[in-house]
Amino acid sequence: MSRYAAPGLAGLKAYIAEGDFGPGDRLPPERVLTETLGMKRATLRRALDVLEQQGVIWRHVGKGTFLSEAADDALRNGKAEPAANNTVPFPGNINDIARQLSPVKMVRARLCLEPAIAREAAINASAAAVGRIEEAVRGCEEAEDWAGYEAWDDELHQAIAEATDNPLLVSLFLQVNNQRRGVANRNVVRATERPPRTHTSFVEHRTIASAIAAHDHTWAHDAMRRHIGSVSARLFGEI
Incomplete structure (x- = not known):
């Protein structure tokens, strides 16, 4: 090793x-x-x-x-000032922002951004990008524990962002996703050691991937919005 x-x-x-x-x-x-x-x-x-x-x-x-x-x-x-023309300036310490976010505010931010990203992915995704999305969908389904699932879930949502072929959208996604994980780590308690085979997100992930592969931007947008709403309702009881 x-x-x-x-x-x-x-x-x-x-x-x-x-x-x-x-x-x-x-x-x-x-x-x-x-x-x-x-x-x-x-x-x-x-x-x-x-x-x-x-x-x-x-x-x-x-x-x-x-x-x-x-x-x-x-x-x-462990940190640096953003370099000109290379990175997007970040508004404050990311850990401080995560501590200020309630689950509802985090979900609202995701609802503003990620359905639009899925829409752009459906418009612009290459065959290779679709392949990465589908690989991550399978990774989520085959994960042996929640940590593995969450790693593949991050991979999936990042692959969708990268499928837009828009570096600004990718950067915005990464910032929001970092907050998402911070909020989830503080608020989510898992009742099982691994996702059940009937985990709702599995079907939702496949629907999103199918919409992007079909280049159906309306379907992709709506499928991502339903997915985020479903996850929020399941984990936090509200949207």
């Missing part, structure tokens, strides 16, 4: 810090990173999400992942 393998974020940071990378350099593709670091792609993507929020990296859809101009400081301090 790679010495970088666990934990994922620490391993990725060590790989970058010890590698021959400078500001503006492109990191290897995800496929290469997963093999080098010895971690699953879902774990790698969650680590990359954190590094993007900290200002260590920035991502350009279709071109790759790059180190920011402030990467060295960010790796030492």
Whole structure:
């Protein structure tokens, strides 16, 4: 097993810090990173999400992942000022924002953004993007525990955002999704060790994926809106 393998974020940071990378350099593709670091792609993507929020990296859809101009400081301090033209300025500390959000406010934010993202994904998704979405749908269904399910669920929603081929929408999604996980971790208690085979989200995920694959933007928008509403009602009892 790679010495970088666990934990994922620490391993990725060590790989970058010890590698021959400078500001503006492109990191290897995800496929290469997963093999080098010895971690699953879902774990790698969650680590990359954190590094993007900290200002260590920035991502350009279709071109790759790059180190920011402030990467060295960010790796030492855990955060950095956004580099011009590379990252979207973030309004305050992300952990502070998560603590201020109620489940209802978090869901309302998702309802504003994610159905629109699904709509754009249906319009713009390539065959490869649809394949990544369908892979994540299967990953959710085959997860052996809730942690695995949540990792694949993150992968699914990020794959949908990336299918828009719009880096601004991807960046907005990543910020909202980070908040979503923070709120869920504080408020959600699981009654079982793993998702039941009849888990409602499985069917909802497949519906969303089918709509995007069919390039039916209205169906995709409405399916995502129903999915978010269903999850909210199930977890929090309200929308």
